[in-house]
Amino acid sequence: MLLCYYEKQYYLYGNEDQISKSYVGLYNFSQRKWIYERIELGDYNFLEGFTPTIVGNYFYHTLSGGVTECRNINDGKIVWRNEDPFGQYSVSGFIIVGDKMIVMDDGRRKLVAFNTATGNKLWEETSAGTNSYLSELNGVVYYGSSGDGRIHAVDIETGKHLWRLKSYDSYEDERYFYMRQCIVVPGENGKKGRVIVSSYSHGYCFEAAK
Numbered sequence: 001m002l003l004c005y006y007e008k009q010y011y012l013y014g015n016e017d018q019i020s021k022s023y024v025g026l027y028n029f030s031q032r033k034w035i036y037e038r039i040e041l042g043d044y045n046f047l048e049g050f051t052p053t054i055v056g057n058y059f060y061h062t063l064s065g066g067v068t069e070c071r072n073i074n075d076g077k078i079v080w081r082n083e084d085p086f087g088q089y090s091v092s093g094f095i096i097v098g099d100k101m102i103v104m105d106d107g108r109r110k111l112v113a114f115n116t117a118t119g120n121k122l123w124e125e126t127s128a129g130t131n132s133y134l135s136e137l138n139g140v141v142y143y144g145s146s147g148d149g150r151i152h153a154v155d156i157e158t159g160k161h162l163w164r165l166k167s168y169d170s171y172e173d174e175r176y177f178y179m180r181q182c183i184v185v186p187g188e189n190g191k192k193g194r195v196i197v198s199s200y201s202h203g204y205c206f207e208a209a210k
Contacts, residue, residue: 001028001035001073022063024052024076039076041069053096060101060116062089068103068114080119084108092131092143097156102141104131109147111154123159127152137184137193138210144178144197151178151197153209162209169199184208 026035041063052061059073066087070079088107095102100122101114113122128147135142140162141154149169153162167178179198187193193208 001026024071026073026076035074036076053094055096055116058116060094060096062094062103064089066105066107068094068101068119070101070116070119082114082119082121093133095134095136095141097136097139097141100156102134102136102156104134104143106131111141111143111152111159113156113159125154125159125161132178132180132182132197135182135184135195137186137195137208140209142182142184142195142208144182146177149177151182151195151204151206153195155209165206167199168204169201 022041023038024041025037025039027033028035041061052059054073057073058070058079060068060070062068066084066089068082068089070081071077072079084105084107086108087105089103089105092104092106094104096116099116101116103112103114104127105112105124106127109127110124111127112124114120115122128145128150131147132144136156139156141156142151144151148164149167150164151167152164154160155162177200179200181196181198183196185194185196187208192210195206195208197204197206
């Protein structure tokens with residue numbers, strides 16, 4: 001079975017803004033037929049390169065206009081849906097860790113956690129603008145920011161920052177911004193893991209918070 005999505009882009013007459021719609025479908029390769037096809041995810045919203053995450057019988061996704069959703073994979077129906085008119089979820093994506101959906105909201109500069117079963121907001125923590133993709137290690141989410149030039153470590157249970165580490169590149173150099181990669185490597189023999197990031201001029205390796 002395959003979960004897939006795509007975009008249809010067009011322009012309204014007399015409107016220079018591009019209108020995008022996203023759809024989702026489920027195909028059964030054994031039976032060679034669609035289980036469901038072209039279920040619309042949202043008008044004026046789109047999925048920007050982030051694959052929905054499948055957990056059991058559910059899948060989770062975000063849309064650009066501040067939408068988070070959980071749907072039943074068997075029929076595509078909504079389990080829960082959140083909409084934030086001031087949110088912007090299309091840059092840094094999201095991760096699922098245990099019973100939490102961690103979403104980077106670049107519109108409000110917040111890192112937000114939702115309960116995967118109910119969609120209820122659990123916590124939100126101040127971020128710093130455009131950020132890298134999210135990575136998790138031992139209950140801590142990591143990301144790099146081009147908003148403040150720091151690497152952030154946030155405790156997943158409490159939503160509180162454990163540290164913010166500044167880039168060693170000069171703030172006056174535009175290359176100091178962190179790129180989209182943020183890779184975590186588990187530690188061995190009781191040692192802490194590593195967090196690997198890259199600015200536009202250097203690669204960095206930091207000791208993990210836990």
